[in-house]
Amino acid sequence: MNILSIKNINKSFKEKSVLKNIYLNIDEGEILGLIGPNGAGKTTIMKIISGLIHQDSGTIKICGLSLQDDRIKYLSEFSSIIENPSLYEMMSGYENINFIRKLNKVSIEKMNSIIEFINIGDAINDKVKTYSLGMKQRLSLGIALLTEPKLLILDEPTNGLDPEGVLNLRELIIKSAKKNKMSVLISSHILSEIDKICTRVIFIKDGQLIENEKIEKDKETQTIILTVNDVNSIYEKIKDIDIVSKVTIKDDKIYMYINKNNTSRLMSILVEKHVEYENIEISNNSIESIYKDIYLGGKKNE
């Protein structure tokens, strides 16, 4: 079942185009990671979905509802934590969550089960100003879960957390998505984090989304990276090797994508073709290498 559907979203700030023709779908239970460097537009997408800023054009539906036509229902289908968790620092954790519970007419039993779930312990009765960032994130997550949203939007949730905080929050996000069949859209520039939490990953570059089916599809693929002196002449020698599915070039590096089973065969072909290189690196298609490919890769041979 489709939970979030974004069609052809565009957004500019003054003359600067930040989002261009964005299409995105999220299915029930999916944890989708949105990856991109600083300033790529991750927060802007999340703010638009959350109705905090308006797109210039395009449509967004959550569970088939639009913000324009079904405002109250639309807003009740998701929770978002964008930028820093917003909590009342002078109130206790309990007072914070109880306040939102009352506003949303959620039962005390439900709230208590969430307090247990976020595992803040007795500190729930302490003032939020005494909390660590990790505790604040967990409390915010608990508050976000009160209304049993179909979609949870988290903007860089592990930013600034210590390793234990990261582990705790990661576990909570995965557990709550499973338990409630909730979909999650989570942004980060910490690749290993996204790798561990998400069921699917999407990249944002120059205001456009790049779907990344490769991570799932190409578990069997490796990237061979050659550092060479004369990129163009080496490119001519290797561009038609049939076991290489794609070649990209960036500066003095040539990236060749091949099936893992063909690595030793490729090595022999390189010798046969007198391909000379300064350095050779073999990289698996982890998120990290795909990130390098998208943000640092160049010319494509497809």
Ligand SMILES: Nc1ncnc2c1ncn2[C@@H]1O[C@H](COP(=O)(O)OP(=O)(O)OP(=O)(O)O)[C@@H](O)[C@H]1O
């Ligand atoms: N209110 C605004 N007015 C003008 N420009 C803005 C505004 N909000 C965002 N931008 C610009 O839009 C671009 C995308 O910003 P955004 O915050 O969405 O990026 P991001 O991917 O979330 O980055 P980060 O990882 O640093 O949070 C940036 O160039 C930013 O300067």
